Amino acid sequence: MPKSPPPRDEDEARAFEEAIRGARRIEGGARRVTGAPPSASRAGSARVRAAAAPAGSRAPFEVERVGDAVAGRAADVSVEVLRGLRRGDHRPEARLDLHGQTREESLRAVERFLLRSRADGCRAVLVIHGRGQNSEAGEPVLRPALQEWLASAAAARSGVMAFAPAPPRAGGTGATVVLLRR
Numbered sequence: 001m002p003k004s005p006p007p008r009d010e011d012e013a014r015a016f017e018e019a020i021r022g023a024r025r026i027e028g029g030a031r032r033v034t035g036a037p038p039s040a041s042r043a044g045s046a047r048v049r050a051a052a053a054p055a056g057s058r059a060p061f062e063v064e065r066v067g068d069a070v071a072g073r074a075a076d077v078s079v080e081v082l083r084g085l086r087r088g089d090h091r092p093e094a095r096l097d098l099h100g101q102t103r104e105e106s107l108r109a110v111e112r113f114l115l116r117s118r119a120d121g122c123r124a125v126l127v128i129h130g131r132g133q134n135s136e137a138g139e140p141v142l143r144p145a146l147q148e149w150l151a152s153a154a155a156a157r158s159g160v161m162a163f164a165p166a167p168p169r170a171g172g173t174g175a176t177v178v179l180l181r182r
Contacts, residue, residue, distance in 0.1 A: 012086065015066045060156035063147075068140075068173055070147040071164035074156060081162055085179050088167035090124035092177060093117070097128040103145045110146060111158055118159040118180045126166060131174045146176060 063072040073082045084090065096113040098106045110127060117125045132140025149155055150163045159181040166175035 014069065060153045061151045061160075063151045068143075069165045070151075071162070072147075072151050073162040074160070077161050081179070082164060085124075085162050085164045085177055086167070088170065088177075090177065090179055092124050092126035092170065093122040094120070095126045095128060098142050098146075099128065099130055101142070103141055106142050107145060107149050110149065111154065114155075114158045114160065114178065114180065121182075123180060123182070125178050125180065126170060126175055127178060128171055128175045143173070143176075150176070150178065 061072040061074055063070060071082060071086060073079070094113070094117045096109065098109065101109065106129070113127070114125065127146060129142040129146050130140075132143055135141050147163075150160060155163075160178055161181050162179040163176055165173045166177050170177065
């Protein structure tokens with residue numbers, strides 16, 4: 001199989017590796033394939049409607065999970081906006097560090113922070129939650145709680161458009177970049 005160009009960041013590398021796992025070379029060389037696009041569901045990746053919505057209504061966010069990385073976008077936000085957020089196209093204008101807080105304290109702090117940041121005109125913010133390696137249970141507590149809250153109707157009401165793990169230079173999977181509505 002020919003070498004592919006290097007992925008832009010660790011999250012994309014993981015997604016790419018999972019997407020091509022099990023792929024094999026097509027006999028007969030390169031050729032153009034036409035037809036309907038593949039289904040939205042890919043091996044190793046899950047797209048789910050967040051915050052179980054009542055039948056017939058749309059969930060507030062479309063969430064993608066690849067390994068530990070979780071990213072989401074509101075139904076009216078394009079996939080390209082989410083890609084840009086992952087690439088680091090939006091420089092965070094404010095930061096909130098949740099280290100040392102409980103799950104409940106963190107979620108209250110995040111909601112206040114997002115509402116204040118939006119009122120201040122911020123477009124992108126960084127929420128630092130850590131990787132959870134030092135938690136008492138030995139597994140992350142704040143990151144999954146934040147990801148769940150960001151995919152909820154409460155986050156949508158707070159002005160969240162999209163969220164993704166921060167690029168490596170901004171904290172990687174230990175931080176989440178949140179894009180806010182104007």
